[in-house]
Structure formats: structure tokens, C-alpha cells
Amino acid sequence: MTITTLSSREFNQDAGGAKKAAKKGPVFITDRGRPAHVLLTIEQYQKLTGKQANIIDALAMPGMANIDFETPRMEDDFYHPADLS
Numbered sequence: 001m002t003i004t005t006l007s008s009r010e011f012n013q014d015a016g017g018a019k020k021a022a023k024k025g026p027v028f029i030t031d032r033g034r035p036a037h038v039l040l041t042i043e044q045y046q047k048l049t050g051k052q053a054n055i056i057d058a059l060a061m062p063g064m065a066n067i068d069f070e071t072p073r074m075e076d077d078f079y080h081p082a083d084l085s
Helices: 010-015 017-021 040-047 055-060
Strands: 005-006 027-029 032-037
Touching: 005 010, 005 017, 010 017, 010 055, 017 027, 017 032
Parallel strands: 005 027
Antiparallel strands: 027 032
16 A cells, blocks of 8 residues: 655646556645645445445535436327237
8 A cells, every 4th residue: 555645736737647546546636735625536434334324325525415317208209009910
């Protein structure tokens, strides 16, 4: 496991590189030289917390409740009798 440390500026300039580094181990993101955040893969997070993701947890994540979703309505012509001729 490799531990990577990036400043906030470095993280903002290369988020893709940070995600690649997170595959090898935790990425510490610093603000003014002090650790402020840790980037982990979802697998590392689940291993750390001992939780498996489920749909309820995913929908409870910040920002997920604001997703617009409209279920399609059934049309009057949805039902068609079988043509047996």
C-alpha cells in the first residue's frame, strides 16, 4: 500500500492522477500543509467501515436526493387484445 500526499492545489490540478494514486492506497489532501481530507477507493472505504453499499445508502448520499426522476405513465393504448386471426 502506497500513501500519497497532495496539496489542495495539486489535487485540483490533477484529480485524475489523485484517483489513480488512490488505487494504490490512501491519498491525503492537505490545506496549508495540514491534512484535511483522505481520498479512498470505494473498496478501501467499504473494507475500512465493514459496510457493503446498498441502494438505500447510495440514495442517502448528499446530492442524490435532489435527482429529478419521473416515472413513465402507462398510456391508454398500453393494452392491446391479441389478434388471433
